[in-house]
Amino acid sequence: MNRRSLFAYRGTSSGRSDLLLGACAFIGFITMWSLLSHFEVVPQRFLPLPWKVVEALWYMLTERNFIEDIWISVARVWGAFLLSAVMAIPLGLLMSDYRIFGTLFEPIIDFIRYLPVPALVPLLIIWFGIGESSKIAVLWMGTFFQLVLLITDDAKRVPREFIEIGYTLGARPSQITRNIVLRAMLPSMVDSLRITLGWCWTWIIVAEIVAANSGIGHVIWSMRRFVKTPEVMAGILTVGIIGLVTDQAIRWFHRRYFRYL
């Protein structure tokens, strides 16, 4: 049986055909969109031609200083994401290493992470105002608690034998965590971080729509007021592109630095 076929059950394929097929889906999507718009199946006022969206994006970048809003959003996302990560990684490790922290924090974290973040936005604005800190707070609320549990799971999946080997080689618990557990879980931790970073982009738009006078979300929301559909879609498109690029960059890093996998 030829497994090196795109149609074989759990078959393999070459990188080139993967890339080609992935591109096909994009082309198909854009073609469909163009047809719907061109023949006004959906009025162009609501669904502009793809080209109009690109044009709008270009106009926003060159004339409306949209690049600055992009940078602001990127900075907010990364700031909040790094804050979440810096806090979640040590706590997650502690929770997996010591029962006291695990049993103490897991139930409450599990509870908080099910609180809908959009519902918390008004509260966070009352607490933090409409400055930068409220946006960071929204993103932090939306990622920190999820990330702690992901990190805890990553750490727990490190084989028990690895830890026992650490002991019998003379390592102390702190050395086992640093040199064995953290190193063994690193690939899956990078995946957890990548997924969480993606969520940040959802929450930042929510936060910027509700209360902001800058950022991609703010631009999308203010364009809506004038029913500038191409501009609104250009804003959404920008988030999509940033997400795709970041994701691919982290995946590349993953392949490059975890070659042993």
Next chain:
Amino acid sequence: MDQDMPFLRVDGVSKTFETEGPSQAPIQVIDNVSMDLSAGEFAVYLGPSGCGKTTLMRIVGGLETANAGEIFLAGRKVTGPDRQKGMVFQAYTSFPWLTVLDNIRFGTKYRDDIGGAEKDEIARHYLELVGLQEFADFYVNRISGGMRQRVAIARTLAAGPDILLMDEPFGALDAQTREFLQYQLLEISRVEKKAVIFVTHDVEEAVFLADRIFMFSARPATIIEVIEVAQHIEGKRTITTKETEAFFHLRNHVRDLMRSQAKDLADAEKSREIEE
């Protein structure tokens, strides 16, 4: 240090595991086991699967605590795991993020008795001892299971333990690799002159490797017979040892012992089923 104290003394060790659930009674896995081992001796713990021999080895290694009894290694009471008690597991424990050589060098990482240059030297030495020079720069995911176990053995030796505790290290390997590694392990233990406790349920493996076999009963584990293999099979063990008459007789004797234990285990399970 007590002059009369042997290199390793296991003194009246018992172990009971608490089980989850309301109706489950605690399970006793080891019942008052005592044994001595002298320095450089190769001991095999042989017994039916699940009899508690691995648990006893883990207690010797300090990874489990006994409910009763004490362990003394080189005159000191065993209270927890450390570098003096090296372990090799059945599961592959070489670290995938390190190359073969770096894995072996990791064994020296927490040694404060030697410096960096000497650590490199030791890593190289054990790399050669297990014959993996050509694979020094390979990640361990790229080499075979047998090689991974050799890496694990070398890493453990590089830590400079007093005793080597091996829990069915060749259990997951194919017959040829297994035989090759058994032979290589004998060579290594001869060169290193280290005490070894080797846990297995494979009779041939036990007879081929051991100076002494400690034959365990079904759960709860007690030592039912100590077989002085070295008295029956004299001299250096080689590939042809397994074809000698002495080996053959001893193997049959040990196998019969194993069978009677396995039968006891089956009977016990059956009677429990009937009770339920």
